[in-house]
Amino acid sequence: MASVQYYDTLIIGNGALGLFLAEELITRGSGTIAVAGPRGRETGASQAAGAMLGCFGEVTTETLRTEPARIKFEMSRAAHRLWPQVLRRLESDAPAGQPPLKVAESTHVVLNTCGSYLDSVNYAAMTDALTAYGEDVHEVDPGEIVGYHPRADQRALRALHLPGEGAVDARRLLAALEGRLERAGVTLADQNAEALVTVDDRVCGVRLANGVHMEAETVVVAGGARGASLLQTALTPSQLIPLFAGRGFALVTRRVSGTPFESVVRTPNRAFACGLHVVPLGGGREYLGATNSVAKEPLTSVPMTDVHFLTQCAMQQLDEEVTHHEVEQWLVGNRPVTLDGFPLIGWSALPGLYLLTGTYRDGLHCAPLLAANAANELQGKERLIDDLFTPVRRLIQTRTVEHSIEEYVQHCLAGWFESQAAPHGSTSWLATIYRQQATAFYDWLGIDYGLGPDLVAYALGSPHNAQEIRRSLRTHHGHSAPEPVGSARSGD
Ligand SMILES: Cc1cc2nc3c(=O)[nH]c(=O)nc-3n(C[C@H](O)[C@H](O)[C@H](O)COP(=O)(O)OP(=O)(O)OC[C@H]3O[C@@H](n4cnc5c(N)ncnc54)[C@H](O)[C@@H]3O)c2cc1C
DSSP, X not given: OOOEEEEEEEEEOOSHHHHHHHHHHHHTTOSOEEEEOOTTOTBOSGGGOOOBOOSGGGOOTTTTTSHHHHHHHHHHHHHHHHHHHHHHHHHHHSOTTOOOSEEESOEEEEEOSSSXXXXXXXXXXXXXXXXXXXXXXXXXXXXGSTTOBOOGGGOOSEEEEETTOOEEOHXXXXXXXXXXXXXXXXXXXXXXXXXXXXXXXXXEEEEETTSOEEEXXXXXXXXXXXXXXXXXXXXXXGGSOOEEEEEEEEEEEEOXXXXXXXXXXXXXXXXXXXXXXXXXXXXXXXXXXXXXXXESSOOSOOOHHHHHHHHHHIIIIIBGGGGGOEEEEEEEEEEEEETTSOOEEEEOSSTTEEEEXXXXXXXXXXXXXXXXXXXXXXXXXXXXXXXXXXXXXXXXXXXXXXHHHHHHHHHHHHHHXXXXXXXXXXXXXXXXXXXXXXXXXXXXXXXXXXXXXXXHHHHHTOHHHHHHHHHHHXXXXXXXXXXXXXXXXXXX
């Protein structure tokens, strides 16, 4: 007979979200806790993240255009305020002699012409957002950014300094969280959960790959992009907003010549990337990131074209000396992205099951707040974030079809120019081709729902992908959402 282990809270997924939630619960002294997830974290997003702690650095024209996006932005600002105390707590608990987890104190956003008009409008959106929120706009001479030595023809003529927006070393952060959990007696199971176990429609545990059953009053799935397959063992398609994998490639490198970077240096956000960026990791090491392409399933490898794209962009747009960098680590991770682009945070349609996922590009930065919010909900206390992102919802709609088509065109143009694809065809000719592609897709789709540019690109990738998007939209758009059931230990 399979052995059974019992806990108060069982967290599936050992990325930033799962570990931060466990850490929040032990800090509150909330019962027995287990976290399950393979130690290697292959396919996980957190282990590959640049871990920029960015708010205004992430702003695009979409950020303050609609109410749901504004709510998400304010969530990110609230998360930002928690980081100093989070880092103090982790560092005070760590063994002596460890370097600080925070590796950069600020960010420079550079505006160059390697993409397209998209960068200009997103750069303007950042300065507008700073002004709207009463923050100073610090424009600086790009030539003064320490370490920034792009090729002459790819240099930026404008740059923005964001003093409070630094970065942590994601891999050391995960190790610090794990160390603190181990010392506190949390069970860390180096295992994959194969299925959710339900009794009378209540989720009460999981079956691990080694046959062990773990049972708990509350099961939290924080499995990132790979968590979708586990959720599908209990939730029906209509109970789960589809999750996709935004596969990203990045490098940890060691500088051998030239002046090291002292701050994060990045371009504005772009589809098919998260903005080109360098994060100084200390000790002569520099993180270079990152590509982004949406797939249905998480992947552990990357195509040569991503390797070529990232290394070429870093060597030309950030610092020509990057050519000589030694590569220490190749990182591949999958960002958890939902069909509507917003996270899934809260009780699921099944009692006993809480979801903590779908954070896409900035989940590591938001993790401490999302963990504190989840801990509150598990304890029957008040939410800390808006309930808009409850997993039991209709798709959040922020785009018309026409808006989605134009956004797709602009992102494709930026990607086309940045990848220095064959220099034929004018900008307007290229825009017409991309617009025709996207318009034909929406004509075929026949559903009045505007997708984000990454998902339009995914749908256009193959007839199978397009069918899948249509099936998902038919299931999740235009239907009434069921009520979230909830299952707080006290108060329900
Ligand atoms: C290249 C790249 C750069 C990024 N840069 C930034 C950045 O600068 N700033 C930022 O804030 N965010 C960044 N992100 C996004 C951020 O990493 C994610 O939003 C966030 O880390 C998601 O955390 P998570 O814990 O939900 O998922 P993950 O980190 O993916 O962790 C989930 C874990 O659960 C495990 N798991 C899944 N299924 C199971 C199962 N059935 N049983 C057991 N375990 C399971 C997986 O192995 C995985 O390790 C980046 C992402 C990538 C890929």
